[in-house]
Amino acid sequence: MEEGLVVCRANHVPLTPLSFLERAAFVYPKRIALIHGNISYSWQELHGRCLNLASALSQLGVSPGHIVAAVVPNVPALYELHFSVPMAGAVLSALNTQLDASTLAQILQQLEAKVIFVYSDFIELVLQALIILQEKDEPYLVVLIHDSTNNVKEPPASSATPKILDYQTLLEMGQPNFKIVYPKNEFDPISINFTSGSTGKPKGVVYSHRAAYLNAIADIFRYEMWKSPVFLWTVDMFRCNGWCLPWTVAALGGSNICLREINGKEILESIYLHNVTHFCGAPMILTKIADAIGTNQPLLPHEVSVTVAGVLPPPEILTKLEELGFNINNAYGMSEALGPVISMPRKFQDNSDEEANVKIREGIHNIMMEEVDVKDPESMKSVPADGKTTGEIMFRGNAMMLGYLKDPSRTEEAFEGGWYRTKDLGIKYPDGYIKLKDRAIDIIKSGGKIISTLEIEGVLIRHPMVLEAAVVARPDDVLGETPCAFVKLKQGCFATDEEIIKFCEDWLQDYMVPQAVIFGDLPLNSSGKIQKFILRDKAKELKCLPL
């Protein structure tokens, strides 16, 4: 540093999303921060609750660097934990509520969390997990959250194992004048999010205060979530910390709307009732909403922006939603990059016939993700921007994890060469935009050829009878693998496998045409993502299926 220049406490404050809540409580004290059923908190009230909770956590011995786990759906308490846990200097790990007890036990062991916040619906699951863990030292402290908009569900009487405290009791223990434990370094961890674990042991992805702060700001650009948004919580807060949106909404002094149940009817009703401006999630929410649209459904009071990550449902569903006033955006990202990295209005994706089967042609990259590229994973050279050459999609930027918890070798592998390696395959167009060809794990290798399952799905979904489609590899003695299609038909529709295969033949090159079609419901995870690993198992079993 040159003469006269310094970096000190006056001109360097570690970046942390905690600043956003402080500011919201100061600048917008009376504005509605959060609504859930009949409950409504202003920013001042919410700030007070978070301070109380942080104070109570400190009293319980939660200290800087400790991990606090949560098995909680999108209720206000989980929103509050996004601030109060880091306010106590601790690290929040919000866990998927759909985990089975043994996976949950495995994760809890990895976390070494001593405090677990549990929503009443999941108390039995957590107690089962704790029994599996059979931890002997200090007992776990479980904080039980009752949904105040529903009937109270008491924990089972048999739950003698851990110490159980009530969320409300904890809140009342706290002191409102608690002094926030700000991070000493902006690279200190703020949260841990687990990947789905469908490809092995769940990985704990660690976010820093800095990354969370910058990605929360990037969300403003990404979702065009400008002044005072009214945000509807359809994306799980336990997924990438709800794409960092709990922090974004606080930065903007917007309002959060939590739902009792995430179904099409509730979503639609909330939009009209609360003047919702934005919501996000898995593509399935679009289908749910479309199903709930009535015959004389009134137009939305204003354009409502919805961003979904994953393969879009059939065009007629999208059109139905757009006609009502929804602005549909499609995003691509991953836990490691704090959620969506690049996104695009769906209208921009579909603007030429040539690209009729383009599913995700993303491009408006995150303002905090400095570089997005498609590279040869060996040479690390960019692929030619020719719209043909396949490479691995890679990123580098500040909206990026610190690494995998207690897994240095996987962290090193992920960041090898100074770029985050997505393992996803893509191509690059002359204008610099990239197209996701497929997730590396989903790729089908057939007779020496590489087949993108996304491309086949893009054709299937255009068949007039098809509602949802997924393609996976089926082992084949001759070709190695062949495409196997799983298809869910629209209600009241019928189709045969020959018809579906014929349709594919009209649109795809021969080697890409599915060799088998299986009809039925597709297995979805809690965020509506199709669980391809289940389908792959099924396809293996069906190896002998007659063509």
Next chain:
Amino acid sequence: MEEGLVVCRANHVPLTPLSFLERAAFVYPKRIALIHGNISYSWQELHGRCLNLASALSQLGVSPGHIVAAVVPNVPALYELHFSVPMAGAVLSALNTQLDASTLAQILQQLEAKVIFVYSDFIELVLQALIILQEKDEPYLVVLIHDSTNNVKEPPASSATPKILDYQTLLEMGQPNFKIVYPKNEFDPISINFTSGSTGKPKGVVYSHRAAYLNAIADIFRYEMWKSPVFLWTVDMFRCNGWCLPWTVAALGGSNICLREINGKEILESIYLHNVTHFCGAPMILTKIADAIGTNQPLLPHEVSVTVAGVLPPPEILTKLEELGFNINNAYGMSEALGPVISMPRKFQDNSDEEANVKIREGIHNIMMEEVDVKDPESMKSVPADGKTTGEIMFRGNAMMLGYLKDPSRTEEAFEGGWYRTKDLGIKYPDGYIKLKDRAIDIIKSGGKIISTLEIEGVLIRHPMVLEAAVVARPDDVLGETPCAFVKLKQGCFATDEEIIKFCEDWLQDYMVPQAVIFGDLPLNSSGKIQKFILRDKAKELKCLPL
């Protein structure tokens, strides 16, 4: 850092506003970036020009850490220098075009800049300064910028001293495939802005890439400058780097409108012509616009946001502008904090009779300025939030200078105790909002009492005949100092000193009433700020003025 967590090239990219231009060129290649007269560049074109210029600077030997000076008004070249100089790894120092040759010489000596960009109107000034400098070693390189919207003005033939190169020639020297020299550390300097120097030697205030980046983002919140703004350049880019707005507009992919001349007529015409959404500057621009409003002036096509830093003109001028569609905001800040720190819509300032003389009651603090407080400068304790107790306004946050160039003792003094000390006096209200009482240097000490000149000016400006007013201390043998008012009357208006004093007596306590009133034009600096140091000198001379 815990096991498995790393900070590396993949997840840590030094924050720099250069990223904004890269992204704008990628995401909005064809969108208009900048308009000046008949010239118009898209983001792609502007990006290309900046790359060329950075490349040419490198060829000239400009290297990381070097300082490049500019004596240039708000023409496209100065916008380009905000990107191209740091792209070459160098530090931009945009200097006030209103400086006299000897002050300019003093600053150039301090900077040790070897390249100076000069607008043709100021070439004689710069050559004079260089003669004063009489530098002997390497000659300066002067890059001459001609206003392409005007007639070319050649440099005087006598200018043999420095090497002179043409801006256009330099651009053509550059290579468009230049590899940007990104900062190694986000705390590396990006620019140096000089304070007015009215209180002594001009101070070079150094900004880091990080502070510039974060403050450019904060500008989005501060000016509610959301999606695709059309920004009119009325604030000087050589003042706090135009409040960091060159970088903000790039971050948003907005459009910049440069004016040939900053007068009311040009401003109004540009607003209608280009659909301007935002502009900023000194309060005098409001008066200039009000004067230019015609009798049948059409309403603005949409609300236009204007933010001014300093004392607002009389209410009828504000009302006239608001009726046309302007949304007027008032801000308070300083060079050290990269421009405005806190700002507020003027409507919020004036909402009670009690506070009729409140001039700046600011509060919506910068999202990047973590703490804003009024403290006792000795004990560093916050003053009671009672709306009465005076203390020093202090800040700490990321939108803050690195320090004063080559002046460690002043830097240390400014950041003493871990806060930036503004030297401005303020009070704090129970709701946490602060009110600026006065700049410390302007305070009048009269008979053991402290008088705020802002409060007296707040009364004077409400007199129906008064257009502008400034109050300074006049030496007094008995009381030490007494208030002395300088008043500019509205056109066609007449008033006597007795009338003005009588009016003040109706509104102010006795000891605050000006003891002398002087009529005439007030001396303004180039940004429209009243030059109180000139008035103080005049007041001293007038010590014997009869009361």
